[in-house]
Amino acid sequence: MAKSDNTIPPTPSAEEYAEKAAKSPDDGAWFKQVDPLALFQEWFEAAKASEPNDPNAMALATADDTGFPDVRMVLLKGVSFKGFDFYTNAESRKGTQLDRNPVAALCFHWKSLRRQVRVSGPVFNVTDEEADAYFHSRAKDSQIGAWASQQSRPMEGRFELEKRIAGFAAKYGIGTTPRPPHWKGYRVVPTRIEFWRDRPFRLHDRLEFTRANADEDWSRARLYP
Numbered sequence: 675m676a677k678s679d680n681t682i683p684p685t686p687s688a689e690e691y692a693e694k695a696a697k698s699p700d701d702g703a704w705f706k707q708v709d710p711l712a713l714f715q716e717w718f719e720a721a722k723a724s725e726p727n728d729p730n731a732m733a734l735a736t737a738d739d740t741g742f743p744d745v746r747m748v749l750l751k752g753v754s755f756k757g758f759d760f761y762t763n764a765e766s767r768k769g770t771q772l773d774r775n776p777v778a779a780l781c782f783h784w785k786s787l788r789r790q791v792r793v794s795g796p797v798f799n800v801t802d803e804e805a806d807a808y809f810h811s812r813a814k815d816s817q818i819g820a821w822a823s824q825q826s827r828p829m830e831g832r833f834e835l836e837k838r839i840a841g842f843a844a845k846y847g848i849g850t851t852p853r854p855p856h857w858k859g860y861r862v863v864p865t866r867i868e869f870w871r872d873r874p875f876r877l878h879d880r881l882e883f884t885r886a887n888a889d890e891d892w893s894r895a896r897l898y899p
Contacts, residue, residue: 705881705896710864711864714869717791718753718782721782721789725785730750731747731749732747732750733745733783734768734780735778735781736772737775738771738775744767744771746768751808757864758864759800759804759859760862762858763825763854764857765856769825772797772860776797777797778795781793789870790871793862793864793867794864794866795863796862796863797862799858799859800859800861805858805859806853809853809857810850810853818843818851821838821854822839822842824838865887868880868882873899876899880897881895881896881897882894
């Protein structure tokens with residue numbers, strides 16, 4: 675059996691940093707951006723073209739009643755001037771945390787681009803019409819899985835899940851599968867968005883947009899790395 679390599683990658687040499695610095699993009703236009711959601715869309719399109727898989731993957735951070743943080747990877751399923759959308763079982767750990775403490779933070783990290791975007795703000799449910807439309811765009815097996823999975827709760831074994839899948843497949847296998855009442859969409863309405871871009875010698879570019887609420891205009895600030 676081959677041994678795993680747990681060696682930490684070495685720090686780049688001065689020559690490697692110098693070569694990287696020579697290729698760094700000009701930041702003049704970047705720091706003049708006034709619409710963070712337009713800038714996100716621009717970066718997101720670049721990520722779709724360069725990331726090997728799941729450019730819409732994002733870390734979702736929530737907190738429980740005591741303020742203890744919790745984080746996991748989910749998939750962005752919609753972005754607009756309204757906010758950042760994802761869908762999940764409302765009875766899951768993240769669903770119950772959001773019900774009691776409806777604020778969240780997101781982090782996108784695109785390794786191929788050496789870019790990162792951090793988003794935070796209050797969380798609201800998308801409309802039933804929006805949730806229905808997305809649910810019915812999913813594959814049939816995913817629709818059945820949404821009924822079968824008691825997300826985040828203990829399970830004795832895989833057979834228990836497969837038995838539930840078989841039961842709901844028999845019930846909803848033919849015709850339209852209704853959206854489970856516990857399967858909902860959530861929208862993070864951003865009050866803070868930070869764009870991060872890798873630069874040599876850890877002297878990264880950081881551009882932060884903030885606003886008090888969704889009705890306010892954005893303020894912009896360049897941050898120290």
